[in-house]
Amino acid sequence: MSWILVGAADALEAEDVMRFDHGGRTFAIYRSPSDAYFATDGLCTHEQVHLADGLVMDHIIECPKHNGRFDYRTGEAKGAPVCVNLKTYPVKLEAGRIMIELDD
Amino acid sequence: MAAAAPLVIVGAGQAGGRAALTLRAEGYRGAILLLGEEPDPPYERPPLSKGFLTGERSLASFTFATTEALAEAGIDFRPGCRVLAIDRPAKQLRLADGGAIAYAKLLLATGRAARPLPGAQADEPRIFCLRTRADADQLRAALRPGARLAILGGGFIGLEVAASAMALGCAVTVIELAPALLSRCVPAPLAAILAARHQAAGVRILLGTGLQAVMATEQGLSLDLGGGRRLEADALLVGIGAVPRAELAVAAGLATDQGILVDARLQTSDPDIFAAGDVCALPDPSGNGHVRLEAWQNADRQGALAARNLLGAGLSYVELPWFWSDQYxxxxxxxxxxxxxxxxxxxxxxxxxxxxxxxxxxxxxxxxxxxxxxxxxxxxxxxxxxxxxxxxxxxxxxxxxxxxxxxxxx
The missing domain is CATH 3.30.390.30 (FAD/NAD-linked reductase, C-terminal dimerisation domain)
Structure with missing residues (x-):
């Protein structure tokens, strides 16, 4: 496991999401309405659409294509058309920068 | 003492499958029968014209209630089961295999069938429709690289298949009687963007064109487009809409009008029978007539609501209509x-x-x-x-x- 630099914390607005690619994988990074940061796998478990194109409302990320909904804090799928949970990753802020912890 | 009659769901598509799962999720402990005509357990239909056709997605990836999951939930799922009639006074279903099933309450989720080509040779193996997994398997076998695919109907099925067939290397021609694609339910500026995308991909689009006749030859199909125009094709997909499968309801004397008429709670004219999904016609919230929604979201949400109402919840269907189509x-x-x-x-x-x-x-x-x-x-x-x-x-x-x-x- 190691901590990977994502970018500046203020590059992401509150209640928003952005894409982060690393090591041939893709992730979605979230900033909640209360300025907490979270990370999940980038692609929706329903049809492999990138969640960074989706809408963040409170603690829910909605897939842009078919409205699959997940709680991005836990990865929990919130009902059809998604039933497979998203994988989540630990996130921390260090000197104003977002770091996520990934398997090596 | 005889066991209480089960809750019975006829149709194991999106609405029927969702209803069965919802009954258990709501805590119902009694017997549930889910009767499906197709051999497969409940799956989502949207990928049939897209990822499943191109081979990118497997049936398992969009099966939302596997045989194992249904068994684990104690749902008696019977694939390949055709219902012949509803005997309302006896509260029984008569099955094609000669059996009979009693029901306490019944949900009709029989969906729709692809509208057939008028006067077409039903046994012509190069004319296809697309509604079920089996239809998609047959169509996919015809979509070899270089194959000439003619598509009758520039609606959702036609255009989604056009995009998939282009990805598979087919030569695609769309034949549409109206002066524009998707004119029935998509505003013109949006349809124009999709039409331009299809043309950029190399799809030939023939608007204002009908299909007069199909002649089958050894070489393929020869389509008479009127005015002396002919189109040679290796396969023809007929995508001219879908008709509600309301036969059982009609024969049983339930109120129907291009679909099974239900109230806002999805109850039919028989209080022990509900209907959900593509087959039903719901009161228009504006108070005028009925709406007939044909979309994944509608089938899914109505299936869930009908299940709650089978259990007596008495809820009204208030979901906002919403549908999607993915092309390229x-x-x-x-x-x-x-x-x-x-x-x-x-x-x-x-x-x-x-x-x-x-x-x-x-x-x-x-x-x-x-x-x-x-x-x-x-x-x-x-x-x-x-x-x-x-x-x-x-x-x-x-x-x-x-x-x-x-x-x-x-």
């Missing part, structure tokens, strides 16, 4: 009630991306539709929220693609 990298989504609007505001984002907001006299958003790359989905979802909240955004701001829609929601 573009997604089309339409939500709400665009037809009721007094005016339309256009948010022109790019050559291949546009959202229309349909407003009522007071400026409330009644409906919205858009087409564009996947990233447009975020704005389309915000548009849906505007409809749900009866928001009255500043039309000039909505029309300005540099103004974020999220700020307009608040």
């Amino acid at each position: 990298e573009l997604t089309l989504q339409i939500a709400g009630w665009p037809a009721r609007a007094a005016r339309t505001v256009t948010r022109a984002i790019a050559a291949d991306a546009c959202i229309l907001f349909h407003l009522d006299e007071q400026g409330r958003v009644l409906g919205a539709g858009g087409v564009g790359p996947a990233g447009l989905g975020r704005d389309l979802r915000l548009a849906q929220l505007m409809i749900e909240r009866a928001a009255r955004p500043d039309p000039a701001a909505v029309a300005d693609p540099t103004r974020g829609l999220k700020t307009l929601l608040r």
Whole structure:
């Protein structure tokens, strides 16, 4: 496991999401309405659409294509058309920068 | 003492499958029978014309209630089961295999069938329709690289298959009687973006063109397009709509009108029988007539609601209509009630991306539709929220693609 630099914390607005690619994988990074940061796998478990194109409302990320909904804090799928949970990753802020912890 | 009769669901598609799962999720402990004509357990139909046809997705990836999951939930799932008749006085179903099943309450989720080509040779193996997994398997076998595919009907099925067939290396011609593609339920500016994308991909589109006759030869199919025009093809997909499978309801004397008539709680004219999904006709919330929604979301949500009402919840169906179509990298989504609007505001984002907001006299958003790359989905979802909240955004701001829609929601 190691901590990977994502970018500046203020590059992401509150209640928003952005894409982060690393090591041939893709992730979605979230900033909640209360300025907490979270990370999940980038692609929706329903049809492999990138969640960074989706809408963040409170603690829910909605897939842009078919409205699959997940709680991005836990990865929990919130009902059809998604039933497979998203994988989540630990996130921390260090000197104003977002770091996520990934398997090596 | 005899066991209580089960809750019986006829049709194991999106609505029927969702209903069965919901009955258990709601805590119902009694017997549930799920009768499906197809051999497969409940799966989502949208991938049939897209990822399943191109081979990118397996049936397992969009089966939402596996045989194992149904068994584990104690749902008695019977595939390949055809119901012949409903005996309402006896509260029994008669089956094609000669059996009979008693029901305590019944849910009809029989869906729709592809509308057949009038006068077509039913046994011609090069003429296809697309409704089921088996249909998709047959069509896929015909979509070899270089194959000439003719598609009758420039609607959703026709255009989604056109995009998939182009990806598979086929030569595709779409034949559409109307002067534009998708003219039945997509606003012209959105349909035009999709039409341009198909043309850029190399799909030949023949508008204002009907199919007069099909001649089968050893070499293939020869299509008579009228006016001396002919089109040679290796395969013909007929995508001219779908008809509700209301035969059982009609024969049983339930109220029907191009679908099974239900009230807002999805109850038919028999209080022990409910209907959900593509087969049913729901009272229009405006109070005028009925609406017949044919979409994944409608089938899924109605299936869930019907299950609750089978258990006596007495809930009304109030979901906002919403459907999508994915073609190439573009997604089309339409939500709400665009037809009721007094005016339309256009948010022109790019050559291949546009959202229309349909407003009522007071400026409330009644409906919205858009087409564009996947990233447009975020704005389309915000548009849906505007409809749900009866928001009255500043039309000039909505029309300005540099103004974020999220700020307009608040």
